[in-house]
Amino acid sequence: MTQLALVIDLNVCVGCHACVTSCKQWNTSGPAGFMSDDNPYDKDPNGTFFNRVQSFEIGEFPKTEMVHFPKSCLHCEDPPCVPVCPTGASYKREEDGIVLVDYDKCIGCKYCSWACPYGARELDEHQKVMKKCTLCVDRIYDETLPEAERKPACVLACPTSARLFGDVHDPDSQVSTAIREEGGYALMPEWGTKPANHYLPRRKQHIKIHEDELIRADNPLKKEGVKPRTIIDEPTLDDITSW
Amino acid sequence: MHPAFSVIFLTTLIGAGQGLFLALVTGQSYAAVGLVNVTNPNEFYTYGSIVAILFLIAGLGASFFHLGRPERAWRSAARWRTSWLSREVIVLPIFMSMVFAYGLLHYFNWDPNILGAEQPLQGQLSLFIGIIGAVVCFALFLSTGMIYACMKFLQEWYTPLTVINYTLLGSASGFMLATLHAAIYEPGLTSLYGVWATIITLVALLTRLASLYRNARIKYKSSMQSAIGVRHNNIDQKAMGMMGGSFNTREFFHGASPFWFRSIRWTFLIMTFPVPLAFLWAGLETGIQVFLLLAFISQYLGLIAERWFFFAQANHPQNIYYQAI
Numbered sequence: 001m002t003q004l005a006l007v008i009d010l011n012v013c014v015g016c017h018a019c020v021t022s023c024k025q026w027n028t029s030g031p032a033g034f035m036s037d038d039n040p041y042d043k044d045p046n047g048t049f050f051n052r053v054q055s056f057e058i059g060e061f062p063k064t065e066m067v068h069f070p071k072s073c074l075h076c077e078d079p080p081c082v083p084v085c086p087t088g089a090s091y092k093r094e095e096d097g098i099v100l101v102d103y104d105k106c107i108g109c110k111y112c113s114w115a116c117p118y119g120a121r122e123l124d125e126h127q128k129v130m131k132k133c134t135l136c137v138d139r140i141y142d143e144t145l146p147e148a149e150r151k152p153a154c155v156l157a158c159p160t161s162a163r164l165f166g167d168v169h170d171p172d173s174q175v176s177t178a179i180r181e182e183g184g185y186a187l188m189p190e191w192g193t194k195p196a197n198h199y200l201p202r203r204k205q206h207i208k209i210h211e212d213e214l215i216r217a218d219n220p221l222k223k224e225g226v227k228p229r230t231i232i233d234e235p236t237l238d239d240i241t242s243w
Numbered sequence: 244m245h246p247a248f249s250v251i252f253l254t255t256l257i258g259a260g261q262g263l264f265l266a267l268v269t270g271q272s273y274a275a276v277g278l279v280n281v282t283n284p285n286e287f288y289t290y291g292s293i294v295a296i297l298f299l300i301a302g303l304g305a306s307f308f309h310l311g312r313p314e315r316a317w318r319s320a321a322r323w324r325t326s327w328l329s330r331e332v333i334v335l336p337i338f339m340s341m342v343f344a345y346g347l348l349h350y351f352n353w354d355p356n357i358l359g360a361e362q363p364l365q366g367q368l369s370l371f372i373g374i375i376g377a378v379v380c381f382a383l384f385l386s387t388g389m390i391y392a393c394m395k396f397l398q399e400w401y402t403p404l405t406v407i408n409y410t411l412l413g414s415a416s417g418f419m420l421a422t423l424h425a426a427i428y429e430p431g432l433t434s435l436y437g438v439w440a441t442i443i444t445l446v447a448l449l450t451r452l453a454s455l456y457r458n459a460r461i462k463y464k465s466s467m468q469s470a471i472g473v474r475h476n477n478i479d480q481k482a483m484g485m486m487g488g489s490f491n492t493r494e495f496f497h498g499a500s501p502f503w504f505r506s507i508r509w510t511f512l513i514m515t516f517p518v519p520l521a522f523l524w525a526g527l528e529t530g531i532q533v534f535l536l537l538a539f540i541s542q543y544l545g546l547i548a549e550r551w552f553f554f555a556q557a558n559h560p561q562n563i564y565y566q567a568i
């Protein structure tokens with residue numbers, strides 16, 4: 001089984017919102033209809049987005065760190081939003097695990113948004129149907145696009161490559177390797193939703209140098225310094241012996 | 244959560260309609276075994292059913308205002324296998340047609356004794372329909388309550404008390420209404436309904452207090468730490484990703500001041516329980532029907548406040564992500 005997902009590297013994300021704007025651009029121009037905005041350039045701007053970047057300050061001044069945190073639908077493997085939908089408009093695709101809303105069936109009852117612990121769904125104020133990230137399902141399979149571009153718009157837009165895309169059920173994929181080797185984790189694991197999207201934590205590279213690695217106890221010359229070089233004109237052991 | 248008036252009216256109106264129907268069937272069962280004597284069954288049950296149906300229709304009408312796309316509402320019966328909302332959508336019209344059939348049988352006095360005429364039990368067909376209707380009625384209470392009680396991360400709702408309170412509060416208001424209805428059409432039954440209304444209201448007070456007690460002591464499973472996966476006690480949100488608000492900030496926050504929030508709690512506790520009981524007592528003692536009307540109205544208003552509080556009190560885990568501008 002395939003489960004497509006995003007892996008977001010919080011170590012790399014700089015909070016530039018490029019994924020937000022490219023997501024909006026791609027999806028508002030798509031066949032599924034626009035994502036409405038009210039007062040976009042005015043007081044109280046308001047609109048539908050699939051993806052938002054939030055910023056958190058961790059720690060206490062002066063030891064603080066900013067974590068920029070992009071959040072969209074996590075395409076849970078056990079999505080609580082799907083069974084509650086009374087119309088069947090919300091569904092999870094068998095073939096690739098993408099959770100989608102059929103905008104032609106949705107009655108806009110908002111029940112699924114209540115059932116998503118992550119707040120990943122937004123009701124479109126004008127179309128009055130529930131919207132959420134589609135993992136660019138209209139793009140990743142589009143054979144008219146060059147192979148390299150068959151990825152979600154946010155992944156392509158990210159200037160720091162903080163967003164990886166792939167099949168988390170394939171152990172050799174780039175995303176699975178990243179989750180396994182870089183400490184990838186899921187959000188709110190306490191609800192058993194098994195989000196497919198993962199996050200890679202902030203991590204620092206430390207190298208540990210012990211005292212005895214700087215001053216070698218077994219230094220034969222008993223003195224730090226440049227080691228004597230071999231004299232190049234003299235024959236080496238290999239030159240004078242043979243066996 | 245943000246309390247939506249469409250849902251508040253839906254749940255309180257159908258609750259009263261369901262309770263009234265239960266009261267009618269209770270009355271008929273008492274009469275069937277000869278505990279009470281209904282002198283004017285035709286009018287009493289027919290008009291009662293009409294009032295119950297009007298409440299149900301009003302509730303159904305209110306529910307449409309909750310939908311973004313009401314013209315597609317028929318689709319919502321599709322997922323009854325998994326969705327309690329779908330089940331409610333199916334059970335509500337079944338219940339309405341049961342009430343309708345029940346009223347119709349009484350209106351036409353068409354009540355054959357299907358078990359045989361020599362039975363002591365009379366009026367068997369309508370009693371049967373009434374009892375099946377009562378079962379459907381409880382199924383409707385269950386579906387309505389489970390819509391909320393099945394969501395495990397809305398921890399305030401995730402308890403059997405949710406279903407119990409919906410059932411008891413709906414029944415209480417229905418029996419209150421039945422007391423008034425009996426006072427007008429069948430005075431002999433007034434005190435029967437009055438006593439039941441009192442009992443149900445008192446039991447509902449206990450279970451509602453139990454849920455308030457429980458909810459005041461909830462330990463939330465999700466935290467800022469589990470929400471973004473950072474282990475640090477000091478996490479301060481600096482940006483929500485938007486400045487003008489969004490669906491997430493509108494739908495999941497009640498937006499009322501702490502003072503208003505607390506006042507609503509006191510309002511519903513007073514208006515749903517002691518006030519209607521006092522009016523009910525006054526009405527039963529003096530026989531003045533206006534008191535019984537006031538008892539129902541005050542309890543109904545109390546229930547609107549109760550439902551508002553029920554929604555506002557629920558704390559959705561997604562709110563963790565929305566703490567700053």
Ligand code: SF4
Nearest residue numbers: 073074076079081116
């Ligand atoms: S993140 Fe929310 S909307 Fe997306 S699949 Fe999980 S529960 Fe459903």
Ligand code: SF4
Nearest residue numbers: 085106107109110112
């Ligand atoms: S809002 Fe639409 S997708 Fe969500 S539960 Fe209701 S019908 Fe289903």
